[in-house]
Amino acid sequence: MIKLLANALFMSTPLILGACGEVVAERTGMMVTAVEGIFLFGAWGGFVGAYFTKSLLLGFLAAIACGVLVALLYAVTTIHMQQNQVVMGTAVNILMTGICEFFYRVIFGTPLEPLTVKPLPVLPVPLLADIPVLGTILFRQNLITYLTWILVPAVLFLLYKTSLGLTLRSTGENPEAVDVAGIRVNRVRLLAVLFAGILGGIAGAYYSIGDIGMYTTSIISGRGWIAFAICFLGNWNPLLALGAGVVFGTSDAVGVYVKSLGSGFFPSELFTALPYILTILLTVVRRRFNAPAKLGTAYVKEH
Amino acid sequence: MTRKTRAAEAFLSTFLAITAGLLLSFAFLPFMGIHPLSSLGLLFSSMFSDRYTIGTIFVKAAPLILTALSFAIAYRSNLFNIGAQGQFYIGAICAVSVTLGLQNRIPAFLVILLAGLAGSLGGGAVGALIGLLKAKYHANEFLVSMMSTYVIAELMDYLLRTFLREKAKDYLQTDSIDPSAWLPVIVGKTSVHLGVVLAVAAALLVWVLLFKTQAGFRIRAVGLNAEAARMCGIRPETQCILTLFISGLLAGFAGFIEVNGMQHMLITGLDADVGSYGIGIAILGSANPIGILFASVLFGALKTGGTTLGQVSNVPASIIDLMEGFVMIFVLISYFVRHKISLSKTKRLLGKAVKHD
Amino acid sequence: MDQPVIEMLHITKKFSKVVANDDVSLSIGKGEVVALLGENGAGKSTIMKILYGLYRADEGVIRVDGVPCRIGSSRDAIRLGISMIQQNFSLVPAHTVTENIILGNCRGLIDYRRKEREIAALAETYGFDVPAGELVRNLTVGAQQKVEILKALYLNARVLIMDEPTAVLTPQETDRLMEFVRQYVQKGNSVVFITHKMREVMDVSTRIVIMRGGRICGAVKKEDADETALSRMMIGHSLEHLTKPAGGAEEKPVGFSVRNLSIRRKSEPPLLEDISFDIHKGEIIGFAGVSGNGQQELCEAICGARPVTDGSVVLDGRDITHLSIRRHIESGIGYVVSDRLRYGMVMNLSIAENLLLKESYGPKWRKHGLLDRKRLNRYAEEVIRRYSVKAPDPSVPGWSLSGGNQQKIVVAREVEAGKKMILFDQPTRGLDLGAIHYVHKTILEEKAKGKCILLVSTELSEIFTLSDRIVVLYRGKIAGIYKPSEVDAGKIGLLMSGYRNGEEKR
16 A cells, blocks of 8 residues: 555656646646657657666756757747647647657667666655655655655746746736737747746656656657646646646556456456546536636737 | 639648658658668559559548548537547447347348447547537536547457457457458459448548538538627537537547458557547648548558558658658648748738839 | 927838838827827827837837837837837736736746735825735726736836727726826826827827828827817818618607616626617617627627526517527527627638528528528629628638728628618727728618617717617616707716716606
C-alpha cells in the first residue's frame, strides 16, 4: 500500500509538470494541443541525449531543447499564422510521431535488444525520509519530483502575485486590454507556449530516462492529453492541478499493479481506463468553469 | 475574383504544399544513407508494381475516407470529434459480434447488412452520446471524444480477452468470420472489396448532404456562426447531437468494412492510427468530401508504397508519418500564405485607386 | 497660441478594404477640448488609434511638444503622456478594478493591498465612486468608464482621448463626465472627444474638427460653430426628408399585441416588466430609449429567442408567446437584429446562402429533397439588383461586403421572412447615409404593404421621422406612449432618462 502510494506520486510528477505548463499557456489563451508531441519529442530527445552523453542532466537539457522546438513550431503556426489550435496540434502530433520513430531508426537502427540508460535514482531527503510511512511516500522520490513540488507553488505565486502573472492572466481574458496597455499580446503568448514546451519536454523525458530508462514509440500514448485534461480539471489553477495530477497518478499506478495480477473475467482494464472515464465524468459534472474567456482564439489585429 | 479562380488558386496552393511536404520528407532519407531520388523511384514503382498492389492502395484508402469524413463533417459544424478511432473500434466490435453470432444461421447478405447496420449505429451512438454531453452539459467535445477513444480501446481489449476471444486462446483476437459473411471482392486478382465502393459512395453522399441539402446547410451554418443560426430558427444543440451522430456513424461504418471486408476478424490494436490519419486527411482535403477522396488515395498509396519500400529497402515505414505530418503542416501554412497574399493584393489595389483619385 | 502638445501631419492609413485616413493633419493644444466630429466610418477612431500606437500609419509624422516621435506601440504613447479610452472599453471583466488599472504599469512583485489603497485614494481625489477591490464585471457601464479614466489618471496622462464616451451613459452620467472633463483640462491637460453627437460637441469642446470619408473637412472654434453648418459638413449635403405616407393606421385592425410581458431573473432587476402595447396593421411603432433598457430583450422575446416569464404575445389572433424561434419565423415575423456580425449574418457563407438562412427548414428552396441552388441564385441576383448591393455575384462571402451592403442583405431577408410583422432593432447603426436611406425607404414600403412594424432606435430623429407612435422604454418598463405630434424630442429625452410625469399619462 505504501509502495503503491509512493509509486502514485512518482507517476503523477510528469502529469503535473505538463499540466503546469499547460495552465500557464492556457491562461494566456493558448491551448497547447501539441502537448502530446511535446511529451513524445521530449522523451525521445531525453533518451538520445542521455544515451550519448551518459549524463541524465544533459539528457534532460536535450529534452528541454526538444520540447521548446516543438512548442516553437506550434506557437508560430497558431499565434502568428493564426491556424486553428486543435487542427495544428493534431498535425504537430502526427509529425512528431513520424520524426521520433524515423530518427530513432536513423540513430540506432534496429537494435536486437532494447537500448537502456540508467534511470533517475531515488534521492531520499536526509532525516525526513526516515519518518515512518510518510517519509517513504513523500521523501523517497527523485529530484524531478521534488522540483515539481516546488514548481507548483512557484507558478501559483507567479500567476497571482507578480506583474508578469497579471499580464499572463489578462492575456487570456481580454487580449485587447493587454494590447492597449502597450504589451505585445503575441509575444506573451509565444513565451507562455515555450514555457509549456520546457515543462512538457522534461515531463516527456521523465517517462524515458526518469522511469524505465529506455525509449519506445508507445511511451507517451495519451499521457500528454492527460496533462491537458488535468489543466482543465484543475480549473486552470496549478494547485488544483497538483491534486488532479495525484489522482491520475494513483489510478495509473493502480492500473499497472492490477494488470500485473492478471485476472480472468475481472475487468482490470477498468483501472487503466479510469483516468479517462474520470475526465469525461468530471467535464460533465463540473458546471462552473472559469476558463479563460479567450481560450483557443487567435488575436488578430489589422495593421 | 470569381469563384472559379478562387477554387483554382486553392487547388494550386494545396498541391504545392503537398509536394513541398513530400519533398521535405524525402530530403531526410540521406540520413539513413539512402539516396532520396532512387527511393522515390522505388516508392512509385513499388506502388504500381502489380495489379494487387494497386488494389491495396484503394483497400487501404477506404477506411481512411470514412474516418476523414467523420472528422470533416463535425469540423464543418465547428465541432472537434477526434474520437473517430474509438468509434471505429465500437463499429468493429459491433460488426464482428453480429457476424459471429448470426453467420450461417441466416442468409449471408442479411448477416452483412445487419453487421453494417450494427457497426454504423454503434459508432453513431458513441458520437451522439458525445453530442448529448456537449449539448446538455456543455462538456468539451474535444476532450470527451479524445478520452472516449482510450476508454473504448480498453473496453475492446477486455472483450477480446474475455467474451470475444478466439477458441484457441492464443492471441487477443476473435475467431475468423465465415467467408460467407465477407464483403465480396469486386475486382478479380485484387483484394478490392465492396467496402471500397461503399466508402466512395459515402463520400459522395456526404458531399451531397453538406452542399446540396438544407440539412447540410444547417450543419454548416451552425459551424460558421451558431448564434446567427439560432436566430434563424436552427437549434445548435440539436444540430450538435445530429452532426456527431453522423460523424460517429461514418467512423463506425469504417470499423465494419475493415472487419468484414479486410481483416475478417477483430484483433487488438486494429488499424491503431486510422483515426489520426483521418484527421490529417480531412485537413488535406479542406474538410471537403471530394478533396478527402483524393487525399485518402494519396495516403493509401503512400502507406502501400511505404510498406513495400520497408520490405525491399531499409527505408523505415515511419517515413509515412513524417510525410503526413509535414504535408499537413505545409497545407495549413499555405492557408495562411494565401490569406496574406490576398490581403496585400487588395491593399495594393486600393493604394492604386487612391493615387488615381 | 503656444506650442501645440500634439501635431499629427499628413497621416495616411490604409486597411485592406478601405482608406481609413487620407492625408489627415490635426493638432491638439494645451488645455483644449477637441471634438472630433463625424459619421460612422469617417476615420475618427483610426486617426486616434494611430496617435495611441494601436495602428501604425502608412505615411505621416507625429510631433509631441514639437519633437517628431515614433509611436510604435501603446507603451510609447503612454510614455508620452497619451491615454485612450476605447469605445467598447478594454477591461478584463474577471479581474478587479485594481488589477485592471495596474495592468502593464507595474513591475515584479505586486502588493495588491497597497495598490488598492493607492487607487482608492486616486478615485477619491476626483470624486469617483469606484470600489478598488470589486470585480469589473460587477460594475455598471458608467462605473466601468470611470475605471478606464482612472487608468489614464494613474498613468499621469496629459492627453486623454475618449472614443464615443457618452454612447453608453445616461444623461446624468454624461453631465458628470462633462464636469470631469472641464476640471481635467483646467489643470493644463488636453482632451480629444470622438463623437457623432452634435449636442455634446456644443457642450464641452473648445474646438471642433469635422471628418468625413477619412479626411478632415473643416475645423471651427466653438464660438463660431452653428449646428446646421456642422451637420452639413459632417454629412456632405443636407439631409433629404423622407415623405411619410399619411397616417390613418389606427383605423386598421390590430395585427400584433403584447400583454403584460415580463422577463424576470433571480435576484436581479427584471429585464422587462409589464409591457403592453398593440401594433395596427400598417403601423410603425418606434421604441426610443438609451440602449440597454430592454429593447433587445423585448425584440428577442417577441421572436422566441428569449423565454418569457409572464404575459403573452399575440400575432394575428394567435398566441405565439412560447413557440420556438423556428415556429415564430414560420408564423411570419422578420427580425433585423442590432448586432449583425454576431446574430444577423454568417460572414463565411455566400450572399445567396445568407438569404437562405431563415428558410433552412421550409420547402421554399427545396426541389426533389435537394436545395434548388439555381433558383436561389437567381433570387439572390434579383436582391442584389433591387437593393443595389455592391457585389459582383451571389457567390461572394458576406465578409467581403461593406457594412451597409451586408445590412441590405439582412433587411432583404427579413422583409421576405416577415410576412406579417418585422422588427427593426437599430437598423441603421453604423451605416453610411446611402444605406440608411435605403433602410428607411424599405421600412416605409413594408408599412404601406400593411405589415406591423416595430422599430428600435437610439437616434431620436429616426424615431420621429418614421414612427406613427413612439414608445419610451426605461429600465425595462414603458415610460409612455405618444403620437409624434404630441411630444417633442426634449420631452422624450426626459422620459428616456427616467423622469416621470404622471399628469401626462394617457
